[in-house]
Amino acid sequence: MLDAHGFTNGTRGVTEWNQWVQSKKEQLAKVMRRYGFEWEHLGTHEQYLNVIAYKKQERSKEFAAVEETVDRENGGVQHDSETDQQPG
Secondary structure, eight states: OOOGTTOOOOSSSHHHHHHHHHHHHHHHHHHHHHTTOOOOOOOOOOOOOOOOHHHHHHHHHHHHHHHHHHHHHHHTTTOOOHHSSSSO
């Protein structure tokens, strides 16, 4: 299907799909430059995560944000859960 649009069978690493994606990225970069935007290539690629791993990652971020908020509200004072419990 993509070969009809000029994306020919390539090597194992340069498939028709990869050629098409690269072409779309180049076209997008041209449009961005026309409107004064620059595409910042960070050279990073995030690994695909399954749903469970993604949810775990997001929960970790949420937990870290909540911890930071609590620490800020407590003035940076950390409490030990055993000493915070009142007798009785």
